[in-house]
Amino acid sequence: DQQVKQNSPSLSVQEGRISILNCDYTNSMFDYFLWYKKYPAEGPTFLISISSIKDKNEDGRFTVFLNKSAKHLSLHIVPSQPGDSAVYFCAANSNYQLIWGAGTKLIIKP
Amino acid sequence: GAGVSQTPSNKVTEKGKYVELRCDPISGHTALYWYRQSLGQGPEFLIYFQGTGAADDSGLPNDRFFAVRPEGSVSTLKIQRTERGDSAVYLCASSSSLAGGPHEQFFGPGTRLTVL
Numbered sequence: 001d002q003q004v005k006q007n008s009p010s011l012s013v014q015e016g017r018i019s020i021l022n023c024d025y026t027n028s029m030f031d032y033f034l035w036y037k038k039y040p041a042e043g044p045t046f047l048i049s050i051s052s053i054k055d056k057n058e059d060g061r062f063t064v065f066l067n068k069s070a071k072h073l074s075l076h077i078v079p080s081q082p083g084d085s086a087v088y089f090c091a092a093n094s095n096y097q098l099i100w101g102a103g104t105k106l107i108i109k110p
Numbered sequence: 111g112a113g114v115s116q117t118p119s120n121k122v123t124e125k126g127k128y129v130e131l132r133c134d135p136i137s138g139h140t141a142l143y144w145y146r147q148s149l150g151q152g153p154e155f156l157i158y159f160q161g162t163g164a165a166d167d168s169g170l171p172n173d174r175f176f177a178v179r180p181e182g183s184v185s186t187l188k189i190q191r192t193e194r195g196d197s198a199v200y201l202c203a204s205s206s207s208l209a210g211g212p213h214e215q216f217f218g219p220g221t222r223l224t225v226l
Binding site: 004006034036041042043044045046049089091095096097098099100101102103 | 114141143145150151152153154155158165166168169201203214215216217218219220
């Protein structure tokens, strides 16, 4: 039973356009959500997070939106750059455990 | 070193053998986490240390898995009687301990374990 789901295994976006990565969760007790980025042969790198009491958090080109009623969050990257090509993981915090989605591979086309 | 380091980077072993995986967290980070990542999946929580003690070991799959952090810094994940299903990338992360809320976890590059 997956508590955090990323339903798109991959996403291809033209350089300069907006990338939107989606994540759904089932547990309404999650209090914090995080996005991580992962390059091959490296560990995940923290990107941005959002508390469950907020609905938006922005950091430069990255914005995370949280819709609690729909149990859905999304990561927007604009404008997308070639260096953004990586696997993106959504994770939810539950008592200091991070529960992870399966990841979405983002490919930025030049 | 500035980041989390893990050794070895790759480990190949035979079914039934014992392995140890090491994690050096970022200096000063009191929290340390172990995760396991299988191909095509997200990391799966194994155990969380706060200082020297295991604050949550609910993710350890069975009693063949054990982890220690005797001095509150370096941690070792130990797997006895390895099975082919243990093959995965084992990730270690550390974070500073702050009051309330989750903390950004800094990950090492992982150890790829292959059990033949």
